Amino acid sequence: MDKKDRQILRELQRDGRLTNAELAERVNLSPSPCLRRVRNLEKAGVIDRYVAIVDREAAGYPVTAFVQVTLARHDREVVDTFERRVRDTPEILSCHLLTGSSDYLLQIVVPGLDAYEDFMRKTLHTTPGIATINTSFVYGTIKETVELP
Template identity: 85%
Template sequence: MDRKDRQILRELQRDGRLSNADLAERVNLSPSPCLRRVRNLERAGVIDRYVAIVNREAAGYPVTALVQVTLARHEREVVEAFEARVRETPQILSCRLLTGSSDYLLEVVMPGIDSYEAFMRDTLHTTPGIATINTSFVYGSIKETVELP
């Protein structure tokens, strides 16, 4: 990747709906070479996909919880069962493997606190192999971006 590819990525991260003509103008290329570069970035897997970023509150999910999970045991079956449960649960937006005292960090969205209680009772508490769960509720955001530097 060269400087021009990085310019293309910066512009597409800011507005993934740019037409090729507008993108080419912003990065000072003619449309044909610009499109060729975008297609190369897609083929190389640098551009993974195009998505819409939805406002959580406007979509009815104003509550965000960060949930640290520690497993009681780390046998393959326990880990696979937990990770399968995570993948099938739409309220879990992300699940990160961690070093340190917790094994996983979940980002969970809910319409309200009562929904979170039901999520805990029906989803996490019924998942075998969990030793501890620690929840922090997000009450503000200083920075939130999907743009890579």
């Protein structure tokens, strides 16, 4: 990747709906070489996919929680069951495997506290192999971005 590829990535991260002509103009390329570079970035896996960023509150999910999960055991069956449940649960936006005192950090969105309680009772509490769950609710966001530097 060179400087021009990084410029293309920066612009697409800011606005993924740019037409190729608009993108080419912003990065000072003609459209054909610009499109070729974008296709190469896609083919190389640098550009994974294009998405719309949805406002959580406007979409009806104003409550965000970060949940630390520690497993009771780390045998393959427990880990696979937990990770499969995470992948299949739409309220879980992200799951990170951690070092330190917890095994996983989950980012969860729900419409309200009643929905969170329901989520806990029906999803996490019914998942075998979990030893501890520690929840922190978000009451303000200082910075949130998907743009890489």
